[in-house]
Each structure stands twice: as structure tokens, then as C-alpha cells.
Amino acid sequence: xxLSREEVRHIALLARLGLNDDELEKFxxxxxxxxxxxxxxxxxxxxxxxxxxxxxxxxNVVRGDEVAPSLPQEDxxxxxxxxxxxxFRVRAVFE
Amino acid sequence: MPGLVRIAILGFEMDYETVIGLEVHAxxxxxxxxFCRCSADYAHASPNTHVCxxxxxxxxxxxxxxxQAAEYTVMTALALNCTIPNFSKFDRKxxxxxxxxxxxxxxxxDAPLGIGGWIEVEVNGEKRRxxxxxxxxxxxxxxxxxxxxxxxxxxxxxxxxxxxxxLMEIVGEPDIRSPxxxxxxxxxxxxxxxxxxxxxxxxxxxxFRCDANISIRPLGNTELSSKVEVKNMNSFRAVYNALEYxxxxxxxxxxxGGSIPQETRGWVEEKGVTVEQRSKExxxxxRYFPEPDLPPLVLDRAWVEEIRSRLxxxxxxxxxxxxxxxxxxxxDANLLVTxxxxxxxxxxxxxxxxxxxxxxxxxxxxxxxxxxxxxxxxEIEESKLTPNHLVGLLDLVEEGTISGTTAKEVFEEMFHxxxxxxxxxxxxxxxxxxxxxxxxxxxxxxxEGNARAVADFRKGKEQAMTFLVGQVMRETKGRAxxxxxxxxxxxxxxxx
Numbered sequence: 001x002x003l004s005r006e007e008v009r010h011i012a013l014l015a016r017l018g019l020n021d022d023e024l025e026k027f028x029x030x031x032x033x034x035x036x037x038x039x040x041x042x043x044x045x046x047x048x049x050x051x052x053x054x055x056x057x058x059x060n061v062v063r064g065d066e067v068a069p070s071l072p073q074e075d076x077x078x079x080x081x082x083x084x085x086x087x088f089r090v091r092a093v094f095e
Numbered sequence: 096m097p098g099l100v101r102i103a104i105l106g107f108e109m110d111y112e113t114v115i116g117l118e119v120h121a122x123x124x125x126x127x128x129x130f131c132r133c134s135a136d137y138a139h140a141s142p143n144t145h146v147c148x149x150x151x152x153x154x155x156x157x158x159x160x161x162x163q164a165a166e167y168t169v170m171t172a173l174a175l176n177c178t179i180p181n182f183s184k185f186d187r188k189x190x191x192x193x194x195x196x197x198x199x200x201x202x203x204x205d206a207p208l209g210i211g212g213w214i215e216v217e218v219n220g221e222k223r224r225x226x227x228x229x230x231x232x233x234x235x236x237x238x239x240x241x242x243x244x245x246x247x248x249x250x251x252x253x254x255x256x257x258x259x260x261x262l263m264e265i266v267g268e269p270d271i272r273s274p275x276x277x278x279x280x281x282x283x284x285x286x287x288x289x290x291x292x293x294x295x296x297x298x299x300x301x302x303f304r305c306d307a308n309i310s311i312r313p314l315g316n317t318e319l320s321s322k323v324e325v326k327n328m329n330s331f332r333a334v335y336n337a338l339e340y341x342x343x344x345x346x347x348x349x350x351x352g353g354s355i356p357q358e359t360r361g362w363v364e365e366k367g368v369t370v371e372q373r374s375k376e377x378x379x380x381x382r383y384f385p386e387p388d389l390p391p392l393v394l395d396r397a398w399v400e401e402i403r404s405r406l407x408x409x410x411x412x413x414x415x416x417x418x419x420x421x422x423x424x425x426x427d428a429n430l431l432v433t434x435x436x437x438x439x440x441x442x443x444x445x446x447x448x449x450x451x452x453x454x455x456x457x458x459x460x461x462x463x464x465x466x467x468x469x470x471x472x473x474e475i476e477e478s479k480l481t482p483n484h485l486v487g488l489l490d491l492v493e494e495g496t497i498s499g500t501t502a503k504e505v506f507e508e509m510f511h512x513x514x515x516x517x518x519x520x521x522x523x524x525x526x527x528x529x530x531x532x533x534x535x536x537x538x539x540x541x542x543e544g545n546a547r548a549v550a551d552f553r554k555g556k557e558q559a560m561t562f563l564v565g566q567v568m569r570e571t572k573g574r575a576x577x578x579x580x581x582x583x584x585x586x587x588x589x590x591x
Contacts, residue, residue, distance in 0.1 A: 008175035014380055016191050053184055058390035059225060065125045065163035068132035068147075076143045076255070087252035092194050093239065 001039070002032045110314035111349070113342045114322075115277050115307055116269035119284060120262050121294040122235060122302040123167045129234045130158030130201065130389075137256035138300065150259035152196030158388055160185075164232060165208065165392065169291040169402050171263060172209020172230040174287055174409060179399045182207050184391035185232075186383045193253055194236040202264075204383040206391070207231035214267075214287070215411070216279040219360035225280050226268030235260040261295070268539045269308065269319060274338035277333050281305060286410045290435050298330050305334055310355065311345045320355065323370055327361040337362035341369050362440040413438055422450035427457045436475040440464075443482035443487075452489065460483060463503065467510045479513030480506075488516040496520065500573065528575045531583065537570040538583045552588060560584065 008028045013021045019027065068075075073086055082089040128135050131149035149156045169179055186204035209230035216225055219518045237258040243249045265284065266515070271277050285296040285303055310322040325341055328334045340362075345355050360369040385391075410432040417428040417438075432438045441460055445453040464485075468478065488505055491497045497505065497520055505519050520526060528534055541563060542549055548566075552559035560581070567580045 007514050010380075013383070014189070015189070028521045053385045054387070054390055056390070059393045060573050061390045062162035062165065062392075063132075063159045065127050065161050066132060067127045067134045070133045070145050070147050070329060073141065084252055087240065088142075088143075088193075090251050090253055092241065092249040093193050093251045 002034070002037065003028050109203060111311045111346060112267050112314045113272055113274075113309065113311055113338075114319060115271035115274075115338060116322075117267045117271065117277060117280060118306045118308070119265045119267070119281070119298065120304045120306075121265065121288055122191060123164050123261040123263055124295060125161055125163045125167070125261050127161060129154065129161050129261040130259055131230070133259065135260045137260070139155075140256055142252075142254035143256060145256040146258070150196070151255055152198075152258075158201065160389060160392070164263075166402060167291075168208045168230060168232045168263050169394070169399060170291055171211065171265070171288065171293055171404065173403050174291055174406055175209070175212040175214060175227045175230065175265070175284075177209035177212030177227060177230055179209055179394055180206065181205055181394055181396075182195055182391060182392060183387045185285055185386040187383045187386050188233075188383055190381060192236075194239050194258075196237060196255060196258055200233060200236065200391070201386055202233035202383075203231035208392075208394075210258075214280060214283055216276055218273070218275050218279050223276070225270045225276070228266040228268050230265050233262050233264060234258070235262040248474075269322075270357055274335045274342065277307065277338055278335045278381065281331055281334060283383045283410075287435065290407055290409055290413075292407075292435075301329070304329070307338060307341075309338055311342060311346070311349065314434050321357040323355060323357070323369075324359045325348050325362060326359060326372070327363075332365060333362055336367060337369060340367065344369065360374060363524065410438075417441070421445055421453035421457075423454060423457055427454070427461060430461055431457065434475065438507055440475060440482055452493075455489060456485065459489075459506065463506050464510075467507065471510075478510065481509045484513075487583045491516050491520060495576075496526050498574070498576065501525045501527065524572075524574075526574060528571055531579065534567070534571070534575050534579055534583055536586060537567050537575065538580065541566045542584075542587060 004090070005024055005028060008024055008031060011031070012024075012027070077086070077088065078082045080088045122135075123152075127133065127137050128145075128150055131147050133145045133147050133150055134140075135145075137145045149158055172179060181267070183203065184206045185201050187199040188202045189199040190203070193196055207229045210228070211228035212230070213224045214227065215222055217223075235257050238254045238256070240252040240254070241249065242252060267280065271280060285298075288303070289296050294302060298304070305328055307325045307328070308322040309325060310320045312318070312320045323341060323345070325337050328337045348355060357507040359372045361372045362369050414425075414428045414432045416424060417423045417431060422519055423431070430437075431441050437460060441456060443455045444460075448456075464478075464480070469477065483508075486500060488509065492499065492502050497516075501520075505516050505525065508514065508519050509516060545563065545566060547560045548562050552563070564577060564581050567584070568575055568577065571580075
């Protein structure tokens with residue numbers, strides 16, 4: 001089962017990646033290979049195996065509701081390509 | 096029946112009903128954020144001052160669940176008659192949007208903290224249960240501010256303070272049949288959250304937000320038709336108006352032979368209309384998967400029952416108790432439980448007292464007190480007037496020390512200054528004159544000085560009596576008991 005170019009384009013969009021035609025074809029091959037391997041895994045009978053939601057056997061890791069100091073504003077904005085009035089400035093977004 | 100409208104389609108007369116389901120997001124009143132220790136109290140903070148690497152979504156950080164937030168959510172779910180599953184977990188909801196620092200939101204997908212509850216709402220005297228599908232916990236997003244450059248270029252500004260504040264989502268079943276019911280449901284839900292003290296419930300400040308799904312269908316149909324999601328309603332009135340408008344709009348479209356596409360519309364308050372929202376360029380493909388950084392929650396039954404045992408008395412129970420214990424009319428009891436602070440104020444003022452006195456307390460609170468709070472634009476918690484003040488005032492009225500009219504004046508002064516009634520009464524000489532001989536002096540003086548009115552009364556002019564009573568009240572600066580005044584006047588005039 002091979003992914004369509006449309007599907008690869010959609011996945012790239014979700015990951016915010018711009019792909020040219022060569023890359024599109026390259027990743028179509030690679031992603032399809034990965035999926036084919038999952039097809040093989042799907043042949044294993046897992047009827048009596050509960051789904052794994054967490055690879056490590058931890059549960060109920062919580063903390064108390066205590067406040068600790070935040071970082072200074074200038075540290076938070078240190079990596080911002082553009083800032084304005086203490087905010088990150090980004091390209092226009094609409095709801 | 097509410098929400099029923101007759102529409103003629105192709106010559107058929109058809110009845111349509113409105114179907115509404117509400118989703119509420121409520122910020123929880125924890126001190127720290129959901130997954131880090133930044134302060135969750137960001138309302139008056141400068142932008143990006145309540146931020147750390149975790150809520151900024153830096154690579155390699157490790158979120159940890161705030162237990163208090165989980166507890167508040169379980170508490171709410173229990174109060175909404177939900178079942179608390181044994182197992183709950185967090186998931187990543189992926190979408191690329193600048194208000195999410197990580198490119199995903201930590202939320203709960205298929206194992207929420209509460210499932211399958213209900214709220215009872217009452218509209219026009221009819222009680223109905225509205226189902227609660229689920230209650231889950233997630234993190235709030237950053238705040239975006241949209242601007243335009245002098246050059247005309249538009250851009251957005253991101254303040255991350257709100258990002259990571261615990262947000263509880265309460266998803267209701269599509270059981271609501273009218274905008275009135277929707278409003279009642281919201282008022283009730285907010286009231287419950289406030290009684291639980293898990294959320295401020297402030298809609299204007301955005302700590303209590305509501306989105307609605309609304310559709311119409313031919314009456315008798317049980318299938319749901321394609322629904323429209325309505326957003327951007329930030330008051331109860333806005334929810335009501337937006338749903339009224341949207342139900343009407345959908346009926347009109349159907350009547351004109353059109354169909355309703357599944358879409359998201361935004362309420363535009365100033366124009367009183369809903370408009371189609373520009374859809375994001377990408378598909379809604381959230382690709383939920385279990386959050387690998389957060390181990391699941393196994394909800395111990397003893398812990399759940401311990402939380403249940405700590406649930407405070409909820410508004411409906413408290414209303415019923417006010418009626419039963421204090422003999423209040425339903426109307427009064429309903430109003431008193433609209434705010435926990437008001438209900439507490441009532442109980443503190445009415446404890447160990449008669450039903451008659453409890454009703455007086457209720458009258459003062461729902462009348463003068465509410466009026467003064469409103470005109471001074473303050474909350475009960477900020478009021479200088481306490482239950483002790485009110486009890487002191489009612490004692491003076493009951494003893495006959497001051498008249499009802501004077502009491503109003505004293506109440507207002509207590510409200511503004513925080514001084515107690517006996518002090519105000521003594522200082523301003525407001526005691527009611529109840530000693531007959533003191534009133535007699537005033538009566539005699541008035542009779543001497545108003546020979547004409549006396550003559551009029553004797554000729555049978557009833558109004559002359561009213562005038563004379565008024566004169567005596569004036570003479571005593573309003574402190575005489577009016578009943579005693581007219582008795583004494585009658586006596587004297589008959590004698591003469």
C-alpha cells in the first residue's frame with residue numbers, strides 16, 4: 001500500500017514542512033515503507049494483550065500546588081526573532 | 096413548548112425543534128499552573144512574566160500534573176453526578192497555532208476524569224435534566240493580540256502567561272431545547288463551580304467560557320442534523336442572544352429551501368449576528384496520542400470517596416434547606432443561593448432566630464443590601480457591612496428603639512462607614528419616642544399652633560388629621576411612633 005502524493009502533502013502541511021517534488025517522492029517512499037512494516041506488525045495476534053498507553057510502569061506522578069518563581073521576561077523573550085511590548089511578535093493569525 | 100416554530104415547506108406545515116449542546120471551559124483556581132510551578136494568577140501581570148521553560152514549551156522539559164487541579168476536576172465531576180473512572184490519562188492534541196507553544200495542547204481524549212452526569216435545570220416551572228457527557232482537564236493557551244502596523248501590515252502578539260493555566264472542560268449532551276434553557280444551564284453550572292470554589296466563573300474576564308453546538312430538526316426526528324458551532328459569546332446575555340439569532344437563521348435558511356452546512360460561526364456582539372468564521376487552512380487533524388511525559392492516573396476509590404465526603408452543600412440543597420429551616424418563600428431562597436457569599440451572609444445573620452426574623456433578614460439582603468452593593472459596584476466580600484451589623488440593626492427595630500424609616504437610614508450609613516447601629520442611633524439621636532408623655536408635649540404644641548386645622552377636622556375634614564399627624568412627626572423629627580401620634584391626637588380632639 002503506497003501513500004498518495006496528496007496524503008504526503010497533507011502530512012507535510014500538518015508538520016509545517018515545505019517539500020519540493022523530489023522530496024515529496026522521497027518521503028512518499030519512506031513513509032510507505034514504514035507503514036508497510038506496521039502492516040507486518042498487525043499480523044501479530046494481540047487479542048489478549050491490553051493496549052500499552054505508557055512504555056514505563058509509572059502511575060500517579062503528581063505534585064502539590066505550589067508556586068515557584070518564573071523566569072524574567074527578558075530571558076523568556078531572549079530567543080524571540082521579534083518582540084513588542086513584552087510580547088512575542090508573530091505573523092498575523094486569524095481565528 | 097419552547098423553541099417550537101411552524102415552518103411551511105413545499106406546502107407542508109412542519110414543526111422544528113432546536114437542539115443545543117454546550118461546551119464550557121472553566122479556569123481552575125489553583126495557585127500554580129497545570130504542569131509547572133508558574134503562578135496561575137496572571138490577570139494583572141505584565142506580559143510573559145509568569146512563564147518558565149515548561150509552559151514555554153522548550154524541548155526536553157518535563158511536565159508534572161498539579162494534583163489540586165485533578166482534585167478540583169474530580170470534585171466538579173462528582174457534583175455534576177458523573178462517574179469517576181478507575182483510569183484516566185492525558186493526551187496530546189496536535190495543531191499548529193501560535194497560541195500553543197508546543198504545537199500541541201495537553202488534554203484528555205478517551206479517558207477523561209469524569210463521565211456521564213447531569214444538571215437539573217428549571218425553565219418556566221418545568222424541571223429537566225441536561226446530561227453531562229464528560230468532564231476533563233487540559234491546559235489553557237497563550238493569549239494573542241492582533242494588531243496592524245502603521246504600514247498596514249497586520250501581525251499578532253503572543254503573551255504566554257495564560258498558557259498552562261489549568262482548564263476544565265465540561266461537555267454537555269445535546270439535551271437543551273431553547274436559548275432560555277441554555278442560559279439556565281450555564282447559570283446553574285457556574286453557580287455550582289462557585290459553590291465548590293473551584294473556579295471564579297467570571298465570564299467577562301474569560302475564566303468561564305462557553306461554545307455552543309446548535310441545530311434544528313423536524314419535530315419527532317431523533318437524529319441530529321448537521322450542527323453549527325457558535326463561538327465568541329462572553330456573557331450569559333450573549334449566549335442567549337446568539338442562540339436565539341442562530342436558531343432563527345437556520346429556520347429561515349431551511350424555509351427558503353437551503354441547507355445548513357457544518358461550520359463554525361462567531362457571534363458579533365455589536366451587530367447582533369453570527370458570521371461564518373474563516374476556516375483555518377489546514378484540516379482539523381488533531382492526531383491525539385497518549386502524552387508520553389505524563390504517566391496515567393489510577394483513581395483510587397478511597398481518594399474519590401474522600402473528595403465526595405468533602406463536597407460542600409450545593410445550591411439546590413441549600414435552597415431547599417433555606418425553605419425548610421427558615422420558612423423562606425422559594426423566590427427568596429432561589430435569589431439568596433445565586434451567590435455563595437450572599438447565602439453565607441444570610442445564614443450568619445439569621446442563625447438562632449425566628450422564621451419571622453429570617454424573612455426580615457432576607458428582605459434586607461435582597462432589597463437595600465443588593466441595591467447598595469450594586470450602586471457602589473462592590474462585591475459582598477468587600478462590603479463594610481457584616482452580618483453583625485444587620486443583627487444589631489434588627490435588634491433595635493425589634494425593641495422599638497428605632498422606626499422602620501429610620502432603620503433604612505441607619506442601614507445605609509452602616510454600609511458606607513462600617514459603624515454599628517447603636518452607635519449611629521445614639522450619636523444622631525434617632526431613637527423612636529415611645530414614651531406617651533414625650534409625644535403628648537409635641538401633640539399639644541401642634542394643636543395650639545394649628546387652630547385652623549383643628550377646626551377643619553371638627554367640621555369633618557378627614558385630611559386635616561393627616562396634616563396634624565405630619566406636623567407632630569415634623570415636631571419630633573420623625574422619631575415619634577406614628578400610630579401613637581394619631582391615637583393621642585384623636586384622644587385630644589375628642590376631649591376638646
